[in-house]
Amino acid sequence: MITRIQAPMQSGKWQAELRQAISDPKELLTILGLSPQQLRLSDRTRREFPLRVPRSYVARMRKGDPKDPLLRQVLPIMSEEVEAAKFVQDPVAELSAQPVPGVLHKYYGRALLVTTGACAIHCRYCFRRHFPYATSNAAAGKWHLALKYLRNDRSIKEVILSGGDPLSLSDTRLADLVTQIAKIDHITRLRIHTRLPIVLPERVDRSLLQWLCATRLKPIVVLHANHANELNEAVTKAITQFRKRGVTLLNQTVLLREVNDSVEALVDLSESLFDIGVLPYYLHLLDPVRGAAHFDVEHATALFLIDGVRERLPGYLVPRLVRECPGERYKIPAELLGTA
Numbered sequence: 001m002i003t004r005i006q007a008p009m010q011s012g013k014w015q016a017e018l019r020q021a022i023s024d025p026k027e028l029l030t031i032l033g034l035s036p037q038q039l040r041l042s043d044r045t046r047r048e049f050p051l052r053v054p055r056s057y058v059a060r061m062r063k064g065d066p067k068d069p070l071l072r073q074v075l076p077i078m079s080e081e082v083e084a085a086k087f088v089q090d091p092v093a094e095l096s097a098q099p100v101p102g103v104l105h106k107y108y109g110r111a112l113l114v115t116t117g118a119c120a121i122h123c124r125y126c127f128r129r130h131f132p133y134a135t136s137n138a139a140a141g142k143w144h145l146a147l148k149y150l151r152n153d154r155s156i157k158e159v160i161l162s163g164g165d166p167l168s169l170s171d172t173r174l175a176d177l178v179t180q181i182a183k184i185d186h187i188t189r190l191r192i193h194t195r196l197p198i199v200l201p202e203r204v205d206r207s208l209l210q211w212l213c214a215t216r217l218k219p220i221v222v223l224h225a226n227h228a229n230e231l232n233e234a235v236t237k238a239i240t241q242f243r244k245r246g247v248t249l250l251n252q253t254v255l256l257r258e259v260n261d262s263v264e265a266l267v268d269l270s271e272s273l274f275d276i277g278v279l280p281y282y283l284h285l286l287d288p289v290r291g292a293a294h295f296d297v298e299h300a301t302a303l304f305l306i307d308g309v310r311e312r313l314p315g316y317l318v319p320r321l322v323r324e325c326p327g328e329r330y331k332i333p334a335e336l337l338g339t340a
């Protein structure tokens with residue numbers, strides 16, 4: 001389970017926003033003008049994986065719409081309690097791909113660091129919702145083990161900071177970590193997998209940009225947005241800060257039932273991302289994590305949708321539809337997988 005975010009030490013704007021994030025489903029429904037009769041809330045799954053959503057993200061939800069695509073991503077509902085075959089605790093076998101705590105090394109040339117369990121938002125479909133962050137993160141006083149691993153494997157060219165959300169760590173800790181990574185000469189690229197610039201754009205402040213631009217490593221930021229309604233003016237402003245500094249910007253999306261499972265929604269997302277200077281990267285088929293079966297889109301439907309997107313958009317705006325398969329050497333294009 002994702003641990004609650006630690007009370008941040010600094011008192012910048014984003015830390016204040018984070019402290020005011022909503023954790024009470026009833027409060028969320030009240031803000032949206034919805035009643036608990038319209039949406040069956042689940043207390044049990046909320047205890048396992050609490051509701052957490054920044055207010056500025058809530059402001060992007062449509063009032064009075066129980067089917068709002070942003071609301072659906074964060075609200076703990078009864079559907080999560082339905083057990084489904086194949087929907088398991090660790091769907092992509094991450095626990096067996098950890099050479100040292102907090103390092104996931106599955107693919108050639110790049111290694112992923114689980115830097116923290118904390119996120120600014122809790123996405124109900126999260127494939128790491130049951131990940132044992134307390135023992136398996138590189139931060140628990142164990143940076144040095146992770147760094148040693150990176151140092152000893154000269155095939156690693158790229159380090160991916162992931163989590164949780166790496167940008168929920170303080171800039172002091174991140175700057176320190178990145179300085180250590182940059183000392184390893186075979187590493188040339190630094191990739192950050194983060195949803196924070198989308199859900200809490202205030203996070204992209206001067207102090208973040210400072211360490212990101214001070215490093216000799218080539219920076220890549222991979223965002224996570226699932227719906228065009230997530231992008232607003234504040235997000236655009238945050239992204240512009242990255243663009244001005246030459247950061248490569250990509251986006252990954254999870255294909256989610258009743259959130260973005262239409263050609264319309266996917267086309268709109270790709271075009272809206274491009275408008276703010278971000279290219280679509282991956283469209284992930286849902287990882288079968290326990291509690292998320294109601295988000296699943298059938299394989300044949302997913303293929304049909306991506307075909308529709310191809311028909312409508314230039315190739316560079318079509319994300320790669322992939323599935324993470326345990327034991328494989330890369331994320332597998334959906335077209336190569338059977339419909340099982």
Ligand SMILES: *Cc1c(COP(=O)(O)O)cnc(C)c1O
Nearest residue numbers: 104105106107110111112160331
């Ligand atoms: C997804 C993932 C990556 C990144 O894969 P790319 O195809 O390079 O984007 C790296 N390591 C792990 C463990 C991953 O799950």
Ligand code: SF4
Nearest residue numbers: 119122123126164195
């Ligand atoms: S931001 Fe990413 S890691 Fe955090 S809950 Fe959402 S999907 Fe999971």
